[in-house]
Amino acid sequence: MLTNLARFNAIIERGFSQGDLTDADEICAENLVEHEYLSPTDIPGPPILKAQIEDARRSIRDLTLAVEAVVEAGDTVWARIKATGVDPRSGKPVAIDVMDICRFADGKLVERWGVPDRFALLHQVGALPPRK
Template identity: 35%
Template sequence: MNNEQLFRILIEQGFSKGDVTIFDKYTSPDFIENQHGMKPQNVEGVKNAIRYLHKAFEDFSLNIEDIVSYEDKVWGRMTGRGQQIGQFGPMPPTGKKIEITVIDIMRFKDGKLIEHWGVPDRLAAMEQLGMKPPPKFIMKLMALFR
């Protein structure tokens, strides 16, 4: 099995279907998680995040839109979808549907996932659920890019 196939299995079986046991089969004991805010930054953190997402969002799924493989890494641009039925961060259940972009990079070694970077568009998720950042915060954020 090549790295792109492994990426697809981990996204489709693990993240979309919520089968966290797939990570036991395809993750190295030396695995490192680099996604900001994920605790712990190991395979248990990934499993916890998947369980949390499936508890917060009914029919949560990640659909792979683009995928690129090079050497030991695979990059994927995905669309994450779901309807909020449980607590999500500070947001109580709203019943609202979200659709966000997620970028994932996975590094593989000897047929196992050894490192992961996940970049979900959390701001878009919060906005779609009705949580708006204060205008002063937005102005400060925009000033960083001038």
């Protein structure tokens, strides 16, 4: 039987880093509550995760996520992740931090908070003024 940490790692490694959407159907509850800003919330659970993966991989070409720190406490997995790839519009390499909090129940992802550092991304591609 998979642990919640193993389920989380599958989402990160196979889903976001490899673009494999199959785990979403197994891991997500139909009533997934998503808290990430601008994520779709008008569709059931697995399609929410699939849309997030597809959007992330469109936004950053060659996207790879690496878990740098993780804590599993009860039904919740907390992680700090480094996302790297290439901005498709500018061609510039990018690297941002992502904070993820995922709550599981009965082997399913039921609630998620994803917080990508979008300001760092905008700064790296030149959309924000340079630091003084």
